[in-house]
Amino acid sequence: MATQLVKGNSAIIIGALYAGCDCFFGYPITPASEILHDASKYFPKIGRKFVQAESEEAAINMVFGGASAGHRVMTSSSGPGISLMQEGVSYLAGAELPCVLVDIMRAGPGLGNIGPEQGDYNQVVKGGGHGNYRNIVLAPNSVQEMCDMTMKAFELAFKYRNPAVVLADGVLGQMIESLEFPTEATVPEINTSWAVNGTAETRPNLITSIFLDFTELEQFNEKLQAKYAEIEKSEIDYEEYLTEDASVVLVSYGISSRICRSAVDLARQEGIKVGLFRPKTLFPFPAAELKALADKGCSFISVEMSNGQMIDDVRLAINCSRPVELVNRMGGNLITLDQVMDKIRKLAGEA
């Protein structure tokens, strides 16, 4: 099995190629551009399509076109570009089209800067565009998972005919770690039962998100909600580290969770029973699993590089039954081990 030192952004394209992605449509933005560079380098070489769009809006609508034809398509960007894509994402969800989006989050709002942040949580996990839709959201915390979760995203996008997002950050995109290459490539089947791809049998198919009749649209929305409920039932993924006996549980995803793992180890050396709960899927959010921990009586610290966005989902998951504190940084700064430890020690002191 091949192992190589790879940049996080490059691992995305490796995952996409193994997942049988046919077409990449994209537009450059720091810190996500290497995804585009690698797509331009490797896709044409093996007969797949790479198109550099003139804007993120064009890129997401190329995704709409490619997905409508039943192909395995993707795009990537960072905060400002993801914002610009939101209209298209809502339409993709509304037309029930499978596709993969990668968001390498940077600091906002506005142009912000190119440092890492996790401030796109709300716009990506809660929908972002208009209407009653959800994205499937996967949150890697290593270069390995950047690759693996891109593959997983294609699988889920097609299983549920829904946009799937790989939500990473500037650090994960730019950092280099060893990557164990996938053992097997997916051999994609083009499903023509719903797609429109210029063949006789797909001629009657229709791709749209318009329902002029109010009740019909309501019924369609109910169908979408049932699909999301099914996703919540079947696709939750998370990682627990020493939560069994923990009095304090850190809840963290992405690069922040790596720092939390160190905090857990350090706290335990100091005799404080701390654990880490890492959601690997942000939608569906592992609510029941967190509730089970809360029922054991622990308190929580949501550790995230934002103004506190995931913390809302943690509070909702446990019905606010236990205290949930926030440790955060913004503006492109990483959370420090000291910062997490200070909060842990404070909570341990109070207990």
Add this chain to the structure above:
Amino acid sequence: MSKPAPKTYLAPGHRGCAGCCDALAAKFMLMGTGPNTIVVNPTGCLEVMTTPFPESAWKVPWIHSLFENGGAVASGVEAALKALGRKEGIKVIGVGGDGSTMDIGIRSLSGAFERGHDITYVCVDNEAYMNTGIQRSSGTPFDASTTTSPPGKISFGNPRPKKNMPAIMVAHGSPYVATTSIGYPRDMIKKVKKATEIEGPAYIHAHAPCPTGWGFDGSKTIEMAKLAVETCLWPMYEMENGELTQVKKVKNPKPVEEYLRAQKRFKHLFTMDGGDEEIKKIQATADWNIEFYGLQ
């Protein structure tokens, strides 16, 4: 014999690379506009390197918003000034790169020109997205190597010719469209001044060689800009109300090879099999320019 240069309103000490084309373009642009100017600057190298918060190199009011909306923001500024009765004597200038002008920003620029706002828009065209790592734009010339148009087995680099943006702006019925180059400061200053004095939406397209993105020494920016004009790959002209009214003549055009050889982005044309044929195609573009614009 020469007159002193007009005052500019871009301070030194910005964060541009050595030999930065955007800094030169902004400097010359402001020499043409004078101080009573409001600058609207969409995202790009110029915006990033002149305004690392809380600093600014601009000695005139300056607005940045998004990447795709320079034309719209300039329209808003102009309309607000008119509503306040304060437009008289104030110049509203949009300035963006090839990406924010020709690609992501073309829709809002088109809207501004079609509605006929009294603005001047300056495109500083360095022929790729330098701010995000040298990806191709629709201003990237044929066969240039960029990070998203790498030459290799299946291509010689960017497979498409440069978009004729000035022609698109002429088609909007703009009263004044001119091309210029940062290699010819007097020409650029004169054209920007003229553009701001004409009522209605005027467009200046300034060719701007980027040492970092094109791969040449930072001391050669002006030289490279001149070579583009001297090889007739960058024709300099004015069009007023759709008519070609002035052209910079090039008496003895140099072969395009001289221009291409000096830049790393075209290096592969001299090392790859079939490169000769590609250079001939680029020479044909220069020859077409000579014929079409009457450069000789």
